[in-house]
Structure formats: C-alpha cells, structure tokens
Amino acid sequence: MRRRAAVGGHTYEFPTLVELMARATPLRSGDVLAGCAARSAAERVAAQTLLADLPLATFLDEQVVGYDEDDVTRLVLDTHDADAFAPVASLTVGEFRDRLLAWTAAGDEAAISALAPGLTPEMVAATSKLMRTADLVAVGRRTRVVTGLRSTIGLPGRLASRLQPNHPTDDPVGVTASILDGLLHGSGDAVIGINPATDSPARTVALLELVDAVISRYEIPTQSCVLAHVTTTLRALEQGAPVDLVFQSVAGTQEANRGFGVTLDLLAEARAGVLALGRGTVGDNVTYFETGQGSALSAGAHLGVGGRPVDQQTLEARAYAVARHFEPLLVNTVVGFIGPEYLYDGKQVVRAGLEDHFCGKLLGLPMGVDVCYTNHAEVDGDDTDTLTLLLGAAGCSFVIAVPGADDVMLHYQSLSFSDVLTARQVLGLRPAPEFEAWLARMDLLDDAGRVRELAPDAPAARVLLAAATP
C-alpha cells in the first residue's frame, strides 16, 4: 500500500511496506549498499512518522517477504499467537513503543515478557526503528527470558559468557590452554563453544570429547558446543559423541538459509537427536543459533515482496523467528564480524548490537551478543567497551570472550575475559548461579564474590593447570 508523509515542506512517498521499513532505519552502510536506505535525513524521519502511525496488526496482513515464497514468513504467521497479541492488538507502532516504555518504568516485566508469541519480527523491528539507545536498553532490561541446560541463562543481575577457545589448527593442547585461561577468569558459564578450523565430523567429535572431558573432570555446570554445520553435528550424534547443543547460523529468509545449507526440518531433526540424549540438569534447551545483520545481503538473499531489497535489521529480526521455533538455550548476533560494508563504524555497530538484543529479547530469545570488529571497520576497543557496558545495562544474557580479545582462528577481535570481569564489576552483575557456585567451590572467588587474581602457585590454579598436562 502506497503511503505519503510531509516533513520540512517536502512530501515523501513509500510505495510498499518494504520501502517504509527500510527508509525508517537509522543509517547503516549495508542498507546503502543494498540500495534501500533513506536518501536524506528528512526522508528517514518521514518514514518513521508514517511507521509510528501504522497499526501493529498491519504486519499480520501485509508482508515484507512473501508468504507463498518464503518459509520464514509462513513460520511467523502460521505460529502467531492471537491471545498473546491481544493486549497490544489495537495499538499503532508508536503507541506500542510508548506502552513498552510505560511498562518498563512501572517494572512490569510480566506484561512485556508475555507478549513474545504474539509479536512478529516485523513488529519489533519497526518498533526498534522508533527507539533511541536508552529506550532499547531500558526495555531490554525489563524483558525476561530464562533458559537452561546445565546452567541457567537470563536471570536478573546475571551476565554469562561464552568461552571461545578457538585455535587455527584445533590443536587439543592449544584449545585446552585457552579454556583454562577463560575458566580462571570466570568465563564459560553460557557455553564453552569452539569454532572448528575445518568442518569435519572426526574433528568435531574429537573437540566435543575434549571439552566434555574438561567439564566432567572438574564437574563444571556448563555446556559444550562445537560450532560445526548442523549436518556435521548429526554425524557426530550418529557416532555417539557427547553433544550438548545443536549449533547453526541462521538468517531471515528461506533463500539465505538455503545458502547456509539449512532447512527447518533439518534443525528439528538435530534438536530431537540431542534432546533424546537427556544431558541437561536444570533445563532442556538444546539449541544455539548465531545471526548477524548483513548475512542475507551477503548471500544475495535479501529481496522481499516485488523483488525489493529489505533492510538488514528487519531481516535480522526475522532470523530470530527461526531461532525461537527451536527453543534455544542461547542466541547471539555477531554484530561487527561481517565487515564495514554492512556496519561501517562504532556508531553503527553499537546501535545494531542494541537493536538486535532488544528485538531478540522481545521475541522471547535468550539473547546474547558477540561484541566484535574487524580491522577494516572504523571500530576499536573504545567502541566495544561502550557496547558491552550498554548491553550489560540492558540485561543481555551473555557475551562472547576470547583470550586477549584476539581470535587467532577467525582473525577478528571479540571481547577479552577481562572485559567480562570489568562489565560485571561496573554493573554489579554476576555469573550464572550454578557456575558461580562452582567458582566458589574451586576457590576462585574472593570474599566479595569477585573472581580472584591467582598467584601461579595457588592451589586452585594448580588444580586447573593440571588439565594442561596431556
């Protein structure tokens, strides 16, 4: 449907919902590259003005990506829960933003968190486009999503971390060294998750057994994951490997998921296989998904109704609809990984990280963020500090940490273990409760509950370092 609005004496026209969503999006390089960004600041505000007056229910009738040609759209609409939607069904997008902020100010977590099954990705994406940084932080903080397997993720006052011990050749001693360094810094409560250097079933099984042995040896209340393709994880399952979590990268269109070699049926099969192992102690969430703005565009799979380019933030929110269908333990956006042609600088990366966290949480996901950057983006450690502290304030479920912020396998920079300690200290956040109790048992916490700096000859250090002995 064609829509018009006047700003500053000019009238701007948006032929379809696809353009309206794209032009209303805060500036980012990926939308410029796709040719769907607002062509002026005034046009952006005109689109936001129209979006604010759009009834939320419009998104149930008018699609951004077509129902007949896209299984993500079908999943969203076919599973939409009208009862959960009822409290906000009569609101416009702008009124919905106001309502969320009112519930937030009143501390009404229950009202916000109960909406998830009634919300679609396009609804939350549209709402985020009207929000400023503080809005995204405030509402994110009041949206509660709690999941569990052997640790509990998403409780108030907690910030978990994925310990990412990647190694260029998957060398077992090298991987073990990075795991121990992370554990000594209190990281790893979300997952100990390795990106393998090659996607081979044998390698995946070997890494799964390695991490499982460390977890078993020290009785660590956490889970392992080798972030291989879902088909590789299925092979590992057939071989009887100790699989805690099914991992997969997912995106917001059927075509982009096809590019990842993934179908919804394949994900369901793998999830069922891991569930049958019954490896959880505090919950049974057994999937883990990664996403990131720009992934659909980079696969040339970003077109919506009428072949029009869809903005990358709306497509990102659609990826969350795929993830939530499989009741994940963890989901994170990899916010600065894909490069400056999608998110150019620190301002764009910070904004995208907060949008992704907000949209994921509102849709009911245990949302985390890989706060990261590449060397050709205009981003540095100051920007990652800013985003990390804002995410901590926003109640982010978990962040990712690697030794010294330097991933020597994927060649990008994420957070360091120290960055996680700093965020917890500054914001008064603690690790997942089961993991915190383990840290205490291992004598790794001081009297104030902080992760202690150990002398090399401290008993706790010696116990853990013993694992580095093959």
Add this chain to the structure above:
Amino acid sequence: MSLVGEDPWAVLRSATRARVALGRAGDALPTHRELEFRAAHAAARDAVHSPLDVDALRAALTGEVLTVASAAPDRATYLQRPDLGRQLAEGLALPRAGADLAVVLADGLSPRAVHEHGPGLLAALRERLGGWSLAPLVVATQARVALGDAVGEALGVRAVVVLIGERPGLSSADSLGVYLTWDPRPGRVDSERNCVSNVRPPHGLSYAQAADTVTALLTAARELGASGVALKDEGPALPSG
C-alpha cells in the same frame, strides 16, 4: 608438559598463539598487554589505510605498466561499497593486449602487502610463465578481486591473475593473496576462481611456493578451459578465498 618451573603460566602461553595468561590489573589488562594489543591493531589499521604508492611500486617493477582505478573514489567509499571496487572508473579504457595472460597488482585491503611482496612474487611468476604471452602489467587502486574481470575483458586475455593485499589480521598485516580467473569477464563468481592465500615470507608461503602453485593452476585451467571449483578437484588443495 610439566608444571615444574618458575612460571606455570608459561605452560599455558607455550601451548598456543592465543593471548592467554596475560595477567591482570584489577579486572582489566596490565598496561603493557594493553599496549601490545594496540600496537598490533595499529599495524593492521595502517595497512588498510596507507594508500598504495603507485610511483614507488612502478619503480620496483620492470616492463610496461598500466595504471587503473576502480569506481570507488576514496578509501571510505571503497570499504563500504565493494560493488564499486569491482568496476573500472568511468571513462577508463585499456588497449587490447593480444596476449594470453594479464597480471594485476591490486591494493585490496592491504596496500602494504603489495609493496612488500608484489614485486618479489611477480618475479617468481615470470620465471615460470615461459609458455604464456603476457599483457602489460596492470596496477589497480581501490580494487577488489573482481576488478580483474573487467581488466581481463578489456585487455582481451584468456586468463587473469590478481595479486591483492588481504584483509589484515592482528598478527599478519602484510599478507598477499593470488586469485586466478579463466576467461575473465564481469559477472564471474567466486566459485569460478582459484586462490592461493597467505603469501608472506618468511611467516607464510614463499614466493617460489606460491608461484609454483599458481603456474600449476594456470596450466590446468588452460587444459580444462575453466577455473574455480571445477579445477580444484584436480589441483592441489587450496584454501578458500
């Protein structure tokens, strides 16, 4: 591996190139570790942003050299618009070369890599390409790999080899990549190319190793009349590009 010794953290450090056991200043990193990291990041940043010195590069090369620019007018545009880096600047014309093969030296994401390793790798390649007639050498700025397709088509060659600065990592700011495309023309996709990555002596591939592989690939591509995944099965194992 043993824990007996002065510094048990050395056990961790010796096990991996990852930045483990850095120590702490409260919850943060100690100053000297922070500065080590900044120095590595600065080297990578400078490698991306220091422009290719075309005159200096030409002086280090022999034979006829043509210079081209992509449609990306500056570095900031280049980084945000990879599509422009794949097209020749408007109005730019190249002469038909009447040759088999064109070699393009492209700045890519690390002009420094081209300065440090371009002339050396090119010399090693020329020693091995006796059976090929070569078009004039092309130096390209603000260039992506696929700019070689436009260059190759304009020159009318059967194959193009692009030597290009790779995205700098924290510990490797000067890595050169080589991309081979048979029958180059705009619209070729990455699966139709072969890549030799990490040319960076003494830490990465030597010039001789890289030139041997590229020459073997070129010979195989000429026999097959194609490059890319079709060729990959019969050639040496290559990293993806």
